[in-house]
Amino acid sequence: MKIAKVIVDVPLMQTDKPFSYVIPSEMEELIERGMRVHVPFGSGNRLVQGIVIGFEDEELEPSVNLKEVSELLDVEPVLTDEQLWLADEMRHSVFSYKISCLKAMLPNLLNSNYDKLLKSTDGTSVKWSQLTEAEKISSAKAVRLGQLSVEYLAKSKENRKTEKFLSIPDIEKLAEFEIEKRAKKRLELKYFLLRLQEEKIAVKSLNFSSQIIKFFVEHDLVKIEEVEISRTKEKFEAVENDSAKILNFEQNAAYEKIIASSDKPFLLEGITGSGKTEVYLQTIDHFLKLGKTAIMLVPEISLTPQITNRFIARFGDKVAIMHSGLSDGEKYDEWRKIKSGKAQVVVGARSAIFAPVENLGIIIIDEEHETSYKQDSSPRYHARDIALLRAKWHGARLVLGSATPSLETRARAMRGVYELLLLTKRANEAAILPEIKIIDMRSEISDQSANFSHSLLTKIKEKIDKDEQVILMLNRRGYSSFVMCRECGFVVDCPNCDISLTLHMDTRTLNCHYCGHVEGIPQTCPNCHSRKIRYYGSGTQKVEEELREIMPEARVLRMDVDTTRTKNAHEKILEKFGNHEADILLGTQMIAKGLDFPNVTLVGVINADTGLNLPDFRASERSFELLMQVAGRAGRADKKGEVFIQTFNPHHYAIEMTKAQDYEKFYEMEMRFRRELSYPPYYFTVQVLVSHQDEEVAIQKSYEIAQLLKQNLTEKAKILGPTARPIARTHNLYHYQILVKYRFEEELESALNQVLELTQLRDNKNLRVLIDSEPQNFV
DNA sequence: AGCACGCCGACT
DNA sequence: GTCGGCGTGCTC
Numbered sequence: 001m002k003i004a005k006v007i008v009d010v011p012l013m014q015t016d017k018p019f020s021y022v023i024p025s026e027m028e029e030l031i032e033r034g035m036r037v038h039v040p041f042g043s044g045n046r047l048v049q050g051i052v053i054g055f056e057d058e059e060l061e062p063s064v065n066l067k068e069v070s071e072l073l074d075v076e077p078v079l080t081d082e083q084l085w086l087a088d089e090m091r092h093s094v095f096s097y098k099i100s101c102l103k104a105m106l107p108n109l110l111n112s113n114y115d116k117l118l119k120s121t122d123g124t125s126v127k128w129s130q131l132t133e134a135e136k137i138s139s140a141k142a143v144r145l146g147q148l149s150v151e152y153l154a155k156s157k158e159n160r161k162t163e164k165f166l167s168i169p170d171i172e173k174l175a176e177f178e179i180e181k182r183a184k185k186r187l188e189l190k191y192f193l194l195r196l197q198e199e200k201i202a203v204k205s206l207n208f209s210s211q212i213i214k215f216f217v218e219h220d221l222v223k224i225e226e227v228e229i230s231r232t233k234e235k236f237e238a239v240e241n242d243s244a245k246i247l248n249f250e251q252n253a254a255y256e257k258i259i260a261s262s263d264k265p266f267l268l269e270g271i272t273g274s275g276k277t278e279v280y281l282q283t284i285d286h287f288l289k290l291g292k293t294a295i296m297l298v299p300e301i302s303l304t305p306q307i308t309n310r311f312i313a314r315f316g317d318k319v320a321i322m323h324s325g326l327s328d329g330e331k332y333d334e335w336r337k338i339k340s341g342k343a344q345v346v347v348g349a350r351s352a353i354f355a356p357v358e359n360l361g362i363i364i365i366d367e368e369h370e371t372s373y374k375q376d377s378s379p380r381y382h383a384r385d386i387a388l389l390r391a392k393w394h395g396a397r398l399v400l401g402s403a404t405p406s407l408e409t410r411a412r413a414m415r416g417v418y419e420l421l422l423l424t425k426r427a428n429e430a431a432i433l434p435e436i437k438i439i440d441m442r443s444e445i446s447d448q449s450a451n452f453s454h455s456l457l458t459k460i461k462e463k464i465d466k467d468e469q470v471i472l473m474l475n476r477r478g479y480s481s482f483v484m485c486r487e488c489g490f491v492v493d494c495p496n497c498d499i500s501l502t503l504h505m506d507t508r509t510l511n512c513h514y515c516g517h518v519e520g521i522p523q524t525c526p527n528c529h530s531r532k533i534r535y536y537g538s539g540t541q542k543v544e545e546e547l548r549e550i551m552p553e554a555r556v557l558r559m560d561v562d563t564t565r566t567k568n569a570h571e572k573i574l575e576k577f578g579n580h581e582a583d584i585l586l587g588t589q590m591i592a593k594g595l596d597f598p599n600v601t602l603v604g605v606i607n608a609d610t611g612l613n614l615p616d617f618r619a620s621e622r623s624f625e626l627l628m629q630v631a632g633r634a635g636r637a638d639k640k641g642e643v644f645i646q647t648f649n650p651h652h653y654a655i656e657m658t659k660a661q662d663y664e665k666f667y668e669m670e671m672r673f674r675r676e677l678s679y680p681p682y683y684f685t686v687q688v689l690v691s692h693q694d695e696e697v698a699i700q701k702s703y704e705i706a707q708l709l710k711q712n713l714t715e716k717a718k719i720l721g722p723t724a725r726p727i728a729r730t731h732n733l734y735h736y737q738i739l740v741k742y743r744f745e746e747e748l749e750s751a752l753n754q755v756l757e758l759t760q761l762r763d764n765k766n767l768r769v770l771i772d773s774e775p776q777n778f779v
Numbered sequence: 780a781g782c783a784c785g786c787c788g789a790c791t
Numbered sequence: 792g793t794c795g796g797c798g799t800g801c802t803c
Contacts, residue, residue, distance in 0.1 A: 006803080010780065019803040042802045044782050066803055762799075 002028055002057065004069055006039055006050035009111075011097045013760055018053060021069045031069070034077030034084060036110070038070045049073070049111075051102050053084055078110055080356060082393050089389050092749060095756065095771040096379035104379055105354040109332040164203040166213070167223050168193060174221045185212050193222065242313035244282055251279050254421040258283045258362075258397055265391065265398035267368075267413040269405055269663075270423030271433075272632025276401045277307075278427065280364050281314050283399070284345060288318065292361025292396075293344040297383055299370040300324055300349040302593040305571055311347050322348030322355065325567065350375060353383040353390070360394040363387045367593070368400035368409055369625055371776040380772050384409075403632065404625045404663055407670055411681035434603070434634040434641030436659045440650040449550060451543050456604050456644045457550060464554055464583045468601040468639070472586045473630050474539050475610045475623075476560075483510060483521065487530035492522065497730040504562065514730035540586055543606060547584065559587035592630040601641050603634040608647040608655060615726055616778040617679045620654040624666050627658040678718060680774070683741040686748070687775040688755060690722065691768040695734040701767055702736035705755050709740060712751035717742040726779050733768065739775075 005018035021039050023031055031037075033052055041048045047070055079102065087101040094101065103111050168174055175194060179186045189208050193216075203213065203224065216222045247255060251274075258266055258279075270276045284294040298307055303323040311319050320334040320343035337343040339356045346355040350373055353363070365373065365387060373383040384400070391398040400409055400418065413420040426433075437455075444453040463470050482500040483492045491500045494512035501510035501519070509518050525533045540560040547556055557577050564570045570590075577585045578597055585591060585600075611623045627645060635641020647655055657666035675682050688705060692698035702722035709719055718741040725735040742748060752771050759769050 003803090008802090010802085012780065014800090015780090015802065021803060039803080042780090042782060043784090044802095046781070048780095064803060 002055060003066065004031060004037070004052050005054045005056060006037060006069070007053055007099050007102060008039065008041055008048050008050040009099050009103070010041065010048060011099055013097075013756065016097045016099070019050070020056065020064075020066055022066045023055075024068050027069060027072055030075075031072055032077050033081065034079035036073040036078060038073060040067050040070055047071075051079065051099070078106060080358070082390070083354065083356065085393065086354070086386065086389055090379065090381055090386070093385065093773045094379040094381050095752060095773070100379045101381075104351065104375075104381070105356075107332040107335040108328045164224050165200045166203050167200045167225070168196070168221070169223050170221075177219065177221055185209075186215060189213070189216065239309050239312045241316070242310070244285065244314075245275075245278050247278065247282065248275070248425065248427060250423045250425060251275050251427065254279050254423065255282055255286075257419065257421060258399060259286050262391075262395055262397050263419075264416075265388065265400060265418045266421055267405055267409055267418045268399055268401040268421045268423065269410070269413075270401070270403060271426065271661075272403050272629070273426040273428065274403075274423035275427030276366070276403075276423060277310060279423075280366065280399070280401065281310070283362055283397070284364070285314070287361030287397075288315070288344055290361060292359050293357040294346070294361055295352060295355055295357060295363045295387075295390075296345065296347045297352060297363070297365045297373070297387070298347065298349065299367050299372045299593065301372065301590050302367065303347075303349055304574065304595070306574070306596060308347055311345060315345050318343055319345045319347055320355070322346060322352040324349060350383045353386045360390060360396045362397040362399065363391055364399045364401060366401045368402045369404055369406040369621075371622075374774070374776045376777065378770075382774065404628050404666075407621060407667065407674060408681040410667055411671065428638075432635070432640060433661060434631055434643050436631055436643040436645065436661065438650050438655060438659050439644055439646045441646050441648050442650075444646075449546050451546055451606055452550070453644075453646055456646060459602060459642065459644060460554070460584070460604065461551065463602045464551075466601075469577070469580065469582075469597060469599045470584045470602045470604065471591055471595075471597075471600050471630070471633050472543070472584060472604045472606060473591055474543055474560075474586070474588055474606045475608060475626065476539055476588045484534060485525035485527060485530055486532040486534050487525060488528040490525050490527035490533075492519075492526070496732045498728050499730070514727065515732075540588060544586055547586070554584055555582040556584045556586055557582040559585060559591055561588070564590070589626065592626055592633065595633055597633070598639070600633060601635055601639050603630055603641070603643045605630060605643075605645040605647075608645045609649050612649060612652060612654060614779050617674070617677065618776075618778075620652075620673075621670060624654040624658060624670075627654070628661065628663070631658065631661070678741050683718070683743060685774055686740045686742075686752065687772045687778075688738040688740070688752070689725070689735060689768075689770040689772065690737070691733040691735045691770075692766060693733055695729075697767070698734040698736050701764070702738060705758065705769070706738050708755060708758070709738070709751055712747050712754065713740070713742065713745050714747075717745055717748075 002023045003020045004023050006021055007018055008015060019039070019041075021037075031052060033054055035052050037050050037052055038047045039050050040046070045067070083105050084102075087098060087105070090101045091098055171194070174190065177190070179190055181187070185208065189212055213222070213224070217224055254268055268276055268279065280296060284296065287294055296311065300323060303321075308319075308321050320337045322331060322334050326334070334343070335356065338346055341358070344357070346352050346357060348355065365384060368384065375381055387398050390396065402409070405413070409418065412418045439453045439455055441453060444455065449457070460470050483503055484490065492510055493500050494515065494517050496517055497512055497514045499512065499514060501517070502513055503521070504511050508521060510521055511518050522533060524531050540558050541562070544556055544558050547554065557573055559570070559573050563573065573585075574595065576582060580599060605627060608623065608627060611626065612619055616622075631643040634643050645655065645658065649655060653669050654666070657663075657669070671681075674680065679685070688702075688709075690698055690702040690705060692701065699722070706719055706722055709717075713719075720739040720741065722736040722738050725737050728734060740748070755769060756771065758764055759767055
């Protein structure tokens with residue numbers, strides 16, 4: 001008797017282990033590791049989805065009565081052996097359920113309901129769900145033999161995009177077929193088809209009515225087939241081809257080293273404009289030529305057409321793009337394209353690291369310092385860790401690229417764990433580094449404006465007069481707009497969370513960013529009933545208003561969460577700005593990344609400080625990275641760029657090092673500080689977050705947990721807290737956190753698992769415990 | 780999560 | 792006497 005070990009889709013601690021099911025004999029030769037199944041689960045035998053992770057020949061515990069697998073959901077495995085292994089490896093660090101790890105690797109569509117369409121070579125097709133059990137088995141065998149092809153079908157129609165194509169099975173027959181002279185349209189189509197060069201033509205591109213075409217179909221003169229088309233296809237057609245550029249000496253040295261050895265990962269550290277992307281493109285090309293595949297990770301926020309088009313231009317339809325803007329159906333299309341081997345280059349955000357490519361040659365993580373590579377919900381994996389595992393499995397290269405590497409990465413490069421490759425020159429040698437000016441807002445507050453210094457305003461005017469463009473960044477971290485009464489100072493707070501509500505001008509509502517609570521904007525102060533209640537939209541909106549008042553002649557484009565909510569809004573704004581339909585692009589962080597507008601000669605940072613004083617040991621690092629990055633937007637072509645940074649902390653080292661554009665010095669200073677305070681990269685960190693409705697319970701339990709950790713860890717581990725979270729209450733829960741700093745703790749994993757076990761006790765029913773290894777955000 | 784088993788209160 | 796309250800515990 002053959003038995004399947006199945007991980008069921010019931011994300012709970014008690015069910016987080018393989019369950020054994022008997023494989024019905026007719027399924028025996030079809031079932032494989034990595035396939036999805038339906039199995040009866042629990043006393044009610046409700047059907048749940050599960051993933052087969054292995055087999056046993058004998059049942060290990062004959063005492064338990066095994067049930068049978070009800071249904072095989074796949075004809076070929078949706079998860080590879082490598083992915084099953086990745087899930088096992090991941091689990092040591094993410095403290096999540098195995099099923100969650102597995103599901104993170106599948107497109108959403110496969111995690112929900114869908115059907116399969118079996119297509120035979122003669123064009124007929126049948127839905128899997130309509131087959132009898134016996135037919136299912138014979139069909140599956142036919143798929144194996146290549147007699148049938150299979151297509152997954154979402155239950156909801158809009159997930160699939162097809163187009164009808166026409167082909168001519170027998171041109172002779174068509175030529176000989178007589179059509180009456182008075183049937184002018186039919187004759188027209190006949191001659192059109194006879195002159196046709198292409199093998200297939202899209203029906204919609206023909207200028208003939210469906211009636212006419214139907215006549216040809218009925219006489220077997222033409223064949224119509226419905227072809228699923230990739231939703232992203234249009235994009236490929238619009239991009240012009242591009243070929244490799246000549247590398248400069250440094251770029252070439254980096255290229256040679258990367259292709260030469262896979263001993264250790266590379267850190268490609270190159271200043272803005274040094275041509276990292278060209279190195280990526282050429283190394284990828286090298287591996288493609290060897291018949292291998294590539295994964296290129298880019299932060300979600302920079303996954304703009306400007307970036308993706310460079311890959312499409314170079315590699316054409318070998319590229320699959322994966323980002324969160326795609327619908328489930330589109331993501332699924334791309335996944336299939338990769339899985340089938342049609343795409344060999346995957347460009348995508350964090351989750352693209354799981355792309356089902358085989359024969360991986362190289363993984364590149366651009367802007368490796370970006371925190372978005374760490375998922376901030378379960379499973380809390382870091383794409384870099386997954387990349388290391390995959391590179392190991394495939395013997396592939398791993399390249400981490402950045403102008404401002406994270407301290408962790410750079411420190412590893414210094415210790416020789418990674419090989420450091422430096423690009424110190426701009427690829428376009430004419431381009432010079434921008435000049436950065438720090439404006440001390442303590443002495444320069446303009447009487448005209450609350451946000452602009454006199455010198456920045458003057459400079460903006462000067463640039464606009466010269467017909468050059470300006471980018472203005474408002475640092476929104478730790479700062480959002482709220483409604484306040486001018487009379488009594490009352491601020492509207494969220495009833496569930498200890499935080500003020502954020503104003504959304506587009507929907508005219510007050511929203512809580514934590515629990516999603518929404519309410520209307522009050523007309524009078526709820527506290528003192530004064531009418532002097534004032535508000536502004538997003539910070540950017542307020543700045544925009546000010547700008548319009550001071551400089552009515554300037555054309556301003558605003559880019560923030562409010563203006564980019566709709567699909568493609570992002571792209572449209574950038575396109576407009578690129579066409580010089582505006583003089584000023586005003587936005588939040590999202591404008592700092594990867595944009596390249598040659599006509600931009602001034603970058604202004606309105607408020608450099610907001611991120612600086614956050615209660616997060618990475619606050620300086622983040623600010624420095626962001627400022628360096630936004631500074632890089634100025635003067636990328638032959639025009640010289642200028643950068644104005646407004647700050648109330650002009651002597652903060654993150655600001656001073658930005659002015660000097662000196663990563664090395666910043667690295668040194670920041671490392672010293674991290675060493676003194678025992679933070680990464682000198683120590684590893686893990687955070688335990690304890691939440692409960694009752695604050696007393698939350699406090700008490702978090703002390704218990706801290707105690708448990710102390711008992712199980714060595715004296716060298718440093719346990720901070722428990723302390724209340726910066727926002728102590730959200731969703732009506734009180735949050736307390738414990739931070740463990742450690743170097744070598746063999747018992748850490750088991751101690752943390754013990755903490756999780758605690759939550760299983762009945763008196764801890766309402767206690768929520770989250771474990772986050774190497775947390776990236778403390779606010 | 781679901782679902783059943785189980786052991787106490789107010790009802791035809 | 793019994794219907795049903797939801798506390799407790801298990802799921803191959």
